[in-house]
Amino acid sequence: MAILNDQPAHGNNVSKNEAKDGFMAPPINSYGHSFRDYDVESERKKSVEEFYRLQHINPTYDFVSRGIWKYMTLDKAEMGIWECCEMLNEVVDDSDPDLDEPQIQHLLQSAEAIRKDYPDQDWLHLTALIHDLGKILLLPRFGSLPQWAVVGDTFPLGCAFDESNIHHKCRTGTGTISATGGGGFAGGGGGRVSINVFSRHDNTNFFIHGGISLGCSDNAGAAGTYYDAVPRSLTICNYNFSTQTDTLLLEFPKVPLWTNVYVQNQAKALFPLYWSRVQVGGLIRLTFGAVLSFGLAHYGSSEFELMAEELLMSDSVVKASRTIRPLSKNFRYRIYGALRMSVKIHLMLNSKMYIDANGDPIVATSLLEASNLVVLKESSVIHSNANLGVHGQGYLNLSGAGNMIEAQHLVLSLFYSINVAKKNGSTLPSPALFIIRFHSFYPLHREGGYTHLMNEEDVENLKWLKVFNISLPNFDGDGEPCEINGDSLNDVECVFE
Secondary structure, three states, X not given: OEEEOOOOOOOOOOOHHHHHHOOOOOXXXXXXXXXXXXXXXXXXXXXXXXXXXXXXXXXOHHHHHHHHHXXXXXXXXXXXXXXXXXXXXXXXXXXXXXXXXXXXXXXXXXXXXXXXXXXXXXXXXXXXXXXXXXXXXXXXXXXXXXXXHOOOOOOOOOOOOOOOOOOOOOOOOOOEEEOOOOEEOOOEEXXXXXXXXXXXXXXXXXXXXXXXXXXOXXXXXXXXXXXXXXXXXXXXXXXOOOOOOOEEOOOOOOOOOEOEXXXXXXXXEEEOOOEEEEEEOOEEEEEOOOEEEEOOOOOOOOEEEEEOOEEEXXXXXXXXXXXXXXXXXXXXXXXXXXXXXXXXXXXXXXXXXXEOOOOOOOOOOEEEEEEEEEEEEOOOEEEEOOEEEEEOOOEEEEOOOOOEEEOOEEEEEOOOEEEEOHHHXXXXXXXXXXXXXXXXXXXXXXXXXXXXXXXXXXXXXXXXXXXXXXXXXXXXXXXXXOOXXXXXXXXXXXXXX
């Protein structure tokens, strides 16, 4: 924000005597108490104490650092001093025990009080007038920052509170462990933090991101890792700093297994191995722009194994190479190799999983097995340009808008129920739908009852059914193991590229 001091000067014709006698500061505030008394009982005491409670909890070192880099660009607005002062008509300071009126009154009172006491120090008069203009950051035009981030007592971060701090509490440290890439014109690499403590009674903040980059704003540095040895969980996080740099991971331990792995907040994790295996005893969760990559670029024979109780993906991507090339108008990443995945539950929310054989004719078939549940929501996609088998013993749901599973050759088998909603735009390739219909009416197909109704596409799809030797789910006599939600079985439309 650039503030131009282009307004006419005020008070230039006021004599020193007038300046000295023109303002009389009252001895008490509007509540009948001494100024800046934070302990006396008053109408404002509870709200002021609540403000300082929030202010002493929320402003972390990481939060303040990001705020500095965000607002020091001075690109939010351009205005005159008085225009900026008038904007404070919309601001009331929650930290002020003396005043619950708009802050423009505070500016004028401060400037006049200073002018009375120091009539010859005109620079100090101006300082008093503009000292709180930063409170406009509370307004929607400038981001609607919370009060605890803008107003109130000033204190340094990175050290214990001094007793002179307003409403200071017993605080002997920063509550922060930081291993970041710092800030500058290029981001760095995130730190590696490992904690092995059986019992903790704190709310320690861990900052492990790759730092802040002014020179390349979309590549702030590689995410860091935080390993908690007691629950055996690994967190890879970049605190929502955009990055194009991968955090390298190698072998995961087999004994004992790690419990959970979290990749989150714009972090990009890469297993740069020809063959790699990620096996955890609990949850693998990818959220908020996370990317999990595996394999070697241009090697379609790379293989990756992923084993867990649950794989949860939200606004994230699973891919197998750092190479980025256009795949189609809908896809941005090309993936090399085969994926072997075995989980109980696989949930995808606005997420993508891409598997690419790189034109290798003998690449292994990718297998995705979820024994209990597979759910794709909010335009989630599983894509392979090679053979892909999706197996499960429970429920497969593609009922949301834009959800899609597609492959060069796709096999769906063993699911108790498959739910595909045409009206919402969910899609499966034609061979997959044929296999579902074949299984659903298996007794009639077996006796040749539908042969005369098959078109050329059905005949071609029947070949794939025989090639892959699809096994049937167990069901009783007249039971139908699969269902498709549409106007009719043949009304379900799919995309097959």
